[in-house]
Amino acid sequence: MPGPGSPDEPVSAARPVSPARPVRPVRPLRRAVVLLSVLAAAGLVAVPAWSWQASLLPSSYGAHDMGVVDLGGGPAPQDHGGHGAGAGGHETQDGHGAAAVSVEALAPPADRPADVSITLTARAEPVELGDGTVVDGYTVNGTSPGPEIRVVQGQLVEVRLVNESVEGGTTLHWHGVDVPGGMDGVAGVTQDAVRVGGEHVYRFVAEDAGTYWYHSHQLSHEQVRRGLLGALVVEPADGTPAGDAPAADVVALVHQYAGRRTMNGATGDVRHLAEPGSTVRVRVVSTDNGALTTWVSGAPFRLLAVDGTDLVGPTELEDVGVQVTAGARADLELVVPPGGARVEVGGGTALVVGPAGADPVAEPRPYERLDLLTYGTPAPTGLDPSRADREFGYRIVRRPGFLDGRPGLWWTVNGRMLPDVPMFLVEEGDVVRMTITNSSGDGHPMHLHGHHALVLSRDGEPATGSPWWVDSLHVGDGETYEIAFLADNPGVWMDHCHNLPHAAEGLVAHLAYAGVTTPFLLGGVNEPE
Known part of the structure; x- marks a missing residue:
């Protein structure tokens, strides 16, 4: 028959309800358990909800x-x-x-005339690679990479950036150049992004000789990947004589377009004519999001500079690779052998230096990597x-x-x-x-x-x-x-x-x-x- 307090639930005669274990007090306990469960569930919702709310950035x-x-x-x-x-x-x-000083005031004197004046026009348009492949991207003055800028140490450089058709707005950051604070080209920190139809002028003195590059610092994860970039070289004010003939000086800017590794915008081998016995300086610029390794097939080499700064006492290297991380630069020097040499950057891409018809053998990436912690002379x-x-x-x-x-x-x-x-x-x-x-x-x-x-x-x-x-x-x-x-x-x-x-x-x-x-x-x- 039904037990006390449980009119709707029959109880077997073989298992009578003990008077010492009344059923009625169980209801408040069940309510407490349910309430605690509800509160715990609410907490599980409230904590993420609070974290979500706290993570929201203001509109500006x-x-x-x-x-x-x-x-x-x-x-x-x-x-x-x-x-x-x-x-x-x-x-x-x-x-x-x-x-206090506004970052806008951190710039060269306005009355100092520019030694070098350049206009760079940014566009959203297809980019044609050296093998005829066309990819969607951005150009600077109609090409990607944009024009290589070469200036002499101590010159005042003035660059006028024009945004013709980059919808998200754009800027130019002078990567590795210790420009004045107001010229750094970072949207929202040192300037507003240049909207379509707008322009912005950058002025800086090229104080330090070396290898650098420029790129957008507005939506940079997208604009740099799609090619809004170029090389910048600051040559020493005293020149670079090397024996009877001046050293050849070549930029090797490495960038991937839609998964295709290129050098100076071309896939595969890029050739630079150089006589046997001549000295060549190759400025490797790493513009992608990951590190690359560079090495030389067919000749020993020296690592002359890292990130625009010359190393002291660089020694000759063979069968060793040099890591060039994202954004970094490495200047290699080699003497051209009769059969030419290859400056490799992986991905089937290399700079071939040597006389016409030179066809040096590509060597695999060396197992050993140069340790800059111990290379050169203190x-x-x-x-x-x-x-x-x-x-x-x-x-x-x-x-x-x-x-x-x-x-x-x-x-x-x-x-x-x-x-x-x-x-x-x-x-x-x-x-x-x-x-x-x-x-x-x-x-x-x-x-x-x-x-x-x-x-x-x-x-x-x-x-x-x-x-x-x-x-x-x-x-x-x-x-x-x-x-x-x-x-x-x-x-x-x-x-x-x-x-x-x-x-x-x-x-x-x-x-x-x-x-x-x-x-x-x-x-x-x-x-x-």
Whole structure:
């Protein structure tokens, strides 16, 4: 018969309900369990909902309004607004009561005439590769890569950028050139993106001889990939004589279009005529998102320079490859043998140097890779990292979360995701040390704008070769690098991964100088990555 309190549920006579275990009190317990389950489920929904809401970026914001100020153990500048460096273009005061400087004012004197004047016109149009293949992309003055710019050290260069048909807007960043802060070409930080029909003028003195390149820094992960780029060479002011004949000087700009590796816009072998016994300098420029390896088939070579800076005491190399990470440059020198030689960059692409008809054999990529930590001869650097004014950490990890409302696995810097990434704050004249640690599961080519940094160590092993100065440094998964630089170029500078989709996914920070403001806003028309 029915048990007490359970009129709708029959109970077997063989299992009578014990008076010591009444059924009625179970109902409040069940209600409590249900309530706790509902609350737990609500919590499971509420936490992601809060994380999603917190990840949403405002429609526009200043570079100084993002991130977390990191003083690197140094003193905090006094009387500065917005992260100690000025924010959103509002005028602030420096520690001595002087008005802060807008990044727009960081430029060569307006009354100094240009030594070199160039107009570069950006277009969205098909790009024809050397083998006749046509791909959708962008051009500069009708070609991709754009025109090679060669200037002489010390010249004032003036470039007028015209956007004829790049719908997303565009800019030009002078990769590796330590330009004044206002000329860096980063949309939303140093300028507004140039809209269709607009133009922008860049002016800078080419202070340092070397190999560099230019590319868009607006929607860069898409515009660079599709060809809005070109090479820039600054030749030494005193010339480069080499024995009885001047050395040949050739740019080898490497870029992939729709998965096809090219050199100077051509697939396969690119030829440069050179007499046997002559010396050739080959400037390899890596413009893709991943690292490449370059080596020479048919002749020994020397590595003369990295990222625009000459190495001291480079020795002859054979059967060894040189890694050139994304954004980096490597200058190789070789003496042309009678049968010619090949400067290989992988992917079936090479620069063949030699007399007409030369057909040197392509050799496979060497197993051994040059270690720049020990290559060359030590020399004074003019920098004393042991007396650093500020020391920063740049720790790269990947974790799940939301970025601007999108769920996924995202890059973090010092445990935080964009926009809560570090704002490394320095004062002009500071000696800065930075430790970059990568435990993210992928390698990252780290690019610091406006400065060259000296590599001090890798995984605790000190650098013992030539001073190794970089602006684009490959930090492999599990690696730790120590670098140092002098804060001698005021501005607001990006410090980001040059695998550009990684930057678009949050692997970016800023180096800001106290007292420098920017009136430009990120978001809306300005999307640097």
